Amino acid sequence: MTLLDSTTWTGQVFSDGWRESLGGTRQVAEPATGNSLGVVGMANAEDVRQAAASAAKAQPEWAAMPFAERAAILRRAGEIIERAADEIHWWIIREAGSVLPKAQLETHVAAQECFEASALPSRPSGQILQSEQPRFSMARRVPAGVVGVIAPFNVPLILGIRSVAPALALGNAVVFKPDPRTAVCGGVVIARAFEEAGLPPGVLHMLPGAVEAGEAMVTDPHVRVISFTGSTAAGRRVGELAARHLKRAHLELGGNSALIVLDDADLALAASAGAFGSFLHQGQVCMTTGRHLVHESVADAYTEALAAKASALPVGDPATGQVALGPIIDSAQRDKIHGLVTASVESGARLAAGGTYEGLFYRPTVLTDVTPTTPAYAQEVFGPVAPVMRFSTLDEAARLAADTEYGLSLGILTADPLRALELASRIPSGIVHINDQTVNDEAQIPFGGVGASGTGSRFGGADANVDAFTETQWVTMRSDIAPYPF
Numbered sequence: 001m002t003l004l005d006s007t008t009w010t011g012q013v014f015s016d017g018w019r020e021s022l023g024g025t026r027q028v029a030e031p032a033t034g035n036s037l038g039v040v041g042m043a044n045a046e047d048v049r050q051a052a053a054s055a056a057k058a059q060p061e062w063a064a065m066p067f068a069e070r071a072a073i074l075r076r077a078g079e080i081i082e083r084a085a086d087e088i089h090w091w092i093i094r095e096a097g098s099v100l101p102k103a104q105l106e107t108h109v110a111a112q113e114c115f116e117a118s119a120l121p122s123r124p125s126g127q128i129l130q131s132e133q134p135r136f137s138m139a140r141r142v143p144a145g146v147v148g149v150i151a152p153f154n155v156p157l158i159l160g161i162r163s164v165a166p167a168l169a170l171g172n173a174v175v176f177k178p179d180p181r182t183a184v185c186g187g188v189v190i191a192r193a194f195e196e197a198g199l200p201p202g203v204l205h206m207l208p209g210a211v212e213a214g215e216a217m218v219t220d221p222h223v224r225v226i227s228f229t230g231s232t233a234a235g236r237r238v239g240e241l242a243a244r245h246l247k248r249a250h251l252e253l254g255g256n257s258a259l260i261v262l263d264d265a266d267l268a269l270a271a272s273a274g275a276f277g278s279f280l281h282q283g284q285v286c287m288t289t290g291r292h293l294v295h296e297s298v299a300d301a302y303t304e305a306l307a308a309k310a311s312a313l314p315v316g317d318p319a320t321g322q323v324a325l326g327p328i329i330d331s332a333q334r335d336k337i338h339g340l341v342t343a344s345v346e347s348g349a350r351l352a353a354g355g356t357y358e359g360l361f362y363r364p365t366v367l368t369d370v371t372p373t374t375p376a377y378a379q380e381v382f383g384p385v386a387p388v389m390r391f392s393t394l395d396e397a398a399r400l401a402a403d404t405e406y407g408l409s410l411g412i413l414t415a416d417p418l419r420a421l422e423l424a425s426r427i428p429s430g431i432v433h434i435n436d437q438t439v440n441d442e443a444q445i446p447f448g449g450v451g452a453s454g455t456g457s458r459f460g461g462a463d464a465n466v467d468a469f470t471e472t473q474w475v476t477m478r479s480d481i482a483p484y485p486f
Helices: 045-064 067-083 085-096 100-118 156-169 184-197 211-219 232-244 267-283 299-312 331-346 394-402 417-424 462-469
Strands: 012-014 018-020 025-029 036-041 126-129 136-143 146-150 173-177 204-206 223-229 248-252 257-261 289-295 350-353 365-368 385-391 409-413 431-434 470-477
Touching (some): 045 146, 045 211, 067 156, 085 156, 146 211, 173 211, 211 232, 267 299, 289 394, 331 350, 385 394
Parallel strands (some): 146 173, 365 385
Antiparallel strands (some): 025 036, 126 136
């Protein structure tokens, strides 16, 4: 039996074992071909309610388990992902439309997320505090209880497990809703890995579902913390709903990240980095380079080099050919991308490359002669589109880069890293890469954005995970009962 043997999960959700869902089923579609890859269960609000109640019941015993035993389960889950990597790659390629190197990155980082999380149970869990009273005073971190995790389709394995693994490691139970479009590689994989690792029943529930399921999770009284990754519009709704129910919501949202190319940058390397930042996984990454800000003295040469790379990149089915770009996830997203490109050209931008598609295969696109109001520059495209904007001074570059509601990732390319560091200090961003493009991720680093990109670095990194998935409890102890004048 393989990790993803369909006889285990076909038409099922993972909630106290594999069972039929109350919300029906959904076909697993392959974007490149439209073929069906299988059938998954779809959770409704009642599925979520039952799962949350079960998770709340199972959580205290899980939290009370010796920390070394919890850590061992996390390590085993990571090892299982590593052993099943080739099988998981097949699903990421076919279900998410990813090329093999991106699929390999997902399994590598996912395993590392488990290994990093396995170190959390043995971390110091508090601190001794000073007190004016004759007592022992301390603050300790305790599990939040039940954590709700909502993850998107684009990098489904990483963006699910980066919250599931640390939440479990810190003694929480988890109710997890992956995107139904990538429910196998982003949901079944995680459930099966932890099931095989020996996670006790009821501690993890994996429930693909639509908006109804997500809202039920956010409003359920058993769920105390929400970890959400997705669009800014959806994140605003999650945050508002969570606030009404007095819950913490950690939000990692959209972006329109800038790559600044200074006048002294190596243009061959810069164009390569820029192409990777804009076209990796068809631009369907929150950190995608959405705006190329290039010094006017090198803008023509950079645009020409970037367009040449875009025109040469092969686009096609990643399951059957060696391609650089696979399909867009679905027709609605493709139409949004093309609508923004078309509107940009109509408003005066010029196509230097791309701007066409066949089926769900969208050509990597370079736009020049853009202005701050050009639709594909001003908005998050979430597709393989690279708008190039000129600047003349560092002040102008800083102003243009900061002129957005988003603040996720920033890249600066230059021969003078110290000049770049000073420039970066003037641009609000959760992540800064000097002499690299905007798309980077590692399991051990704190990740998150500011502004419309989210509520800060609550994804990844030991300190961020402890902050996200535990509560601080003040505890005092005295030798005798305190005397009072009443």
